[in-house]
Amino acid sequence: MTLGEHLEELRQRLIYSILVVLSIMIVTLYFGSEIHKILISPYRNVLGPEAHFFQIQLMAPFIIYLKTSFLLSVLVALPILLYILWGFIVPAVDKRTERWGKFIILFSTLLFWSGLALCWFTVFEGFLRVFLVVLRPEGIDPYLPIDEYYDLFFNLHLVFGASFQLPIVLILLGRLGVLSSKFLFFRWRESVLIIAVVSAVLSPGPDVFSMMMLLLPLTFLFFLSAVIMMLMEKAD
Numbered sequence: 001m002t003l004g005e006h007l008e009e010l011r012q013r014l015i016y017s018i019l020v021v022l023s024i025m026i027v028t029l030y031f032g033s034e035i036h037k038i039l040i041s042p043y044r045n046v047l048g049p050e051a052h053f054f055q056i057q058l059m060a061p062f063i064i065y066l067k068t069s070f071l072l073s074v075l076v077a078l079p080i081l082l083y084i085l086w087g088f089i090v091p092a093v094d095k096r097t098e099r100w101g102k103f104i105i106l107f108s109t110l111l112f113w114s115g116l117a118l119c120w121f122t123v124f125e126g127f128l129r130v131f132l133v134v135l136r137p138e139g140i141d142p143y144l145p146i147d148e149y150y151d152l153f154f155n156l157h158l159v160f161g162a163s164f165q166l167p168i169v170l171i172l173l174g175r176l177g178v179l180s181s182k183f184l185f186f187r188w189r190e191s192v193l194i195i196a197v198v199s200a201v202l203s204p205g206p207d208v209f210s211m212m213m214l215l216l217p218l219t220f221l222f223f224l225s226a227v228i229m230m231l232m233e234k235a236d
């Protein structure tokens with residue numbers, strides 16, 4: 001294929017990806033009110049069913065609906081988008097690499113969704129409770145601006161989702177010969193210390209709870225990655 005044909009195929013795949021996201025966005029926009037009620041449920045679980053938000057910026061609710069719809073559409077369509085883009089690379093790789101690519105796409109998506117699920121079910125509500133109830137002095141209104149709440153919601157969830165890509169990074173570095181399972185097991189203490197520092201930096205607040213909820217699964221994923229790398233090295 002010529003360079004022009006490669007660029008044309010890439011353009012078509014990008015168009016397909018955009019169409020997939022737009023199709024899901026139509027659905028998420030239609031159910032926008034119901035989705036909003038679900039996403040603010042941790043806030044109302046902490047402050048009560050009558051808890052409300054402040055609107056500071058004129059366009060904030062409209063922008064939030066669009067932003068929420070877009071991000072949710074990308075998250076839902078993530079494996080499809082990765083598979084479409086992977087199809088552009090497949091002709092340049094051998095069969096074995098193609099199989100590994102499909103495995104990495106599936107594994108990466110599951111890890112990302114697992115990070116989101118962990119944050120939603122265990123971390124986010126506890127994080128709100130710490131800062132809106134436990135550490136809040138008397139006489140201060142705990143209610144948040146709506147745009148600040150959603151920024152915090154998406155930033156914290158994306159931090160967990162992205163952090164759970166640690167096994168993908170380590171395994172890829174192992175396949176490239178940069179790291180080995182022997183090195184990871186030998187340097188596990190230093191690695192856990194680095195993970196602890198990263199968890200403290202990425203955690204959105206100074207509370208130990210959110211740091212530990214990121215540190216513990218990342219430590220588990222680190223050792224899981226080392227085991228997978230060891231098995232792959234033996235298979236080679």
